Amino acid sequence: MMIEINQLVKRYDTLVALNHVDLQVAEGEILGLLGPNGSGKTTAIHCMLSLLRFDKGSIQLFGQKMTADNYAVKARIGIVPQEIAVFEELTVYENIDYFCGLYVPDKKKRQSLISEVVALVGLETFTSFYPHALSGGLKRRLNIACGIAHKPDLIFLDEPTVAVDPQSRNKILESIKALNQSGATIVYTTHYMEEVELLCDRIVIMDQGQVIAKGTKDELKDMVRTSDRLTIDIPFLPEEVHKKIKAQLSFEDMHYVDGVLSVTSTHLKDDLLPILTILQEANLTYGKISTKEATLNDVFLEITGKALRD
Numbered sequence: 001m002m003i004e005i006n007q008l009v010k011r012y013d014t015l016v017a018l019n020h021v022d023l024q025v026a027e028g029e030i031l032g033l034l035g036p037n038g039s040g041k042t043t044a045i046h047c048m049l050s051l052l053r054f055d056k057g058s059i060q061l062f063g064q065k066m067t068a069d070n071y072a073v074k075a076r077i078g079i080v081p082q083e084i085a086v087f088e089e090l091t092v093y094e095n096i097d098y099f100c101g102l103y104v105p106d107k108k109k110r111q112s113l114i115s116e117v118v119a120l121v122g123l124e125t126f127t128s129f130y131p132h133a134l135s136g137g138l139k140r141r142l143n144i145a146c147g148i149a150h151k152p153d154l155i156f157l158d159e160p161t162v163a164v165d166p167q168s169r170n171k172i173l174e175s176i177k178a179l180n181q182s183g184a185t186i187v188y189t190t191h192y193m194e195e196v197e198l199l200c201d202r203i204v205i206m207d208q209g210q211v212i213a214k215g216t217k218d219e220l221k222d223m224v225r226t227s228d229r230l231t232i233d234i235p236f237l238p239e240e241v242h243k244k245i246k247a248q249l250s251f252e253d254m255h256y257v258d259g260v261l262s263v264t265s266t267h268l269k270d271d272l273l274p275i276l277t278i279l280q281e282a283n284l285t286y287g288k289i290s291t292k293e294a295t296l297n298d299v300f301l302e303i304t305g306k307a308l309r310d
């Protein structure tokens, strides 16, 4: 395990920001920490990094207790903070060089690391720019480059794609995948469920300081009973054919209203063909077929009664 958190409690005065959080991150995985604003994602990261003291529980990184002066552990960690933290007085190159230099004293080695990270985040044509001359998306990429240039084994990225253009967003997601493929373990916080679906091996969903669900994307989706929905436009569906479909296949829910047959099932992929076969055998015409897979928002909705992004 790269990270092992047990029963972590963090209070800000009377507000319980983390309420008995358990979290494990295995070597080589991308863990998505998904939750709405104020759910405790940043607080959890800051506790892991010893930037914040916590009230109860334990945190181990690389199998060791993390403390504020454990420099051996710190050198193996990369941090990309939620708020962009770069020096306005330094160019893109100088900023990366500064942060990398905190861990890599050798200048030659640093030069090659900087070239590598500049290419990774796609800032090749901007190395002599000052931050104020960069777009929001490019500045985010610089923020990332500063946090990861020293090739850390464990990287924390706190909402790195907020308010960036689609091009930068894709570049950032690509870079994170590449970092992971070259061996880094990644903790990625976001409130965009599409990103965790795309990027993450395992997902932890937080709300109001608590871990409310965790698992792989499929495990989480299996938790919601309203799993997958299929609708087929069928202008005319005789009662006996409706019954036949019902008898042959066991659905969680099935109804025919206003020329549309709706089916809810956990095995839609296996169910579609038999339904169409029955319709064809009865010489019935059908129109549009659409399926809607359960989303992580459905999972969140099921557990908390509210939407992930409200």
Ligand SMILES: Nc1ncnc2c1ncn2[C@@H]1O[C@H](COP(=O)(O)OP(=O)(O)OP(=O)(O)O)[C@@H](O)[C@H]1O
Binding pocket: 012, 015, 017, 035, 036, 037, 038, 039, 040, 041, 042, 043, 044, 082, 191
């Ligand atoms: N320094 C602080 N003092 C008091 N309360 C705080 C402090 N930092 C955070 N909080 C509160 O703790 C809770 C968790 O905040 P946190 O920033 O960890 O959430 P988050 O999931 O990172 O949210 P966001 O998506 O907005 O970044 C919130 O209710 C927040 O208002």
Ligand SMILES: [Mg+2]
Binding pocket: 041, 042, 043, 082, 158
């Ligand atoms: Mg945050």
